[in-house]
Amino acid sequence: MAQVVLEIIADQARRAAVLRRRLICLVQSDDPQIRFELVGAMPVRWNNDEGSDAGRGA
Numbered sequence: 001m002a003q004v005v006l007e008i009i010a011d012q013a014r015r016a017a018v019l020r021r022r023l024i025c026l027v028q029s030d031d032p033q034i035r036f037e038l039v040g041a042m043p044v045r046w047n048n049d050e051g052s053d054a055g056r057g058a
Contacts, residue, residue: 002027003037010040 006025013023027044036044 003039006036006039006044010042014040 006027009023009025013025016023038044
């Protein structure tokens with residue numbers, strides 16, 4: 001379900017860019033094992049401040 005929501009947001013962000021608007025999506029999860037497929041043909045990455053997988057308990 002989350003993957004579908006991220007795809008919708010990515011699509012809307014591309015549409016907003018055409019109108020010179022910005023759309024930002026922040027995702028928060030307490031699950032250190034969470035992984036996502038490509039969203040809008042782009043990888044979903046952890047914030048650099050979150051540290052390594054080891055720091056998240058992966």
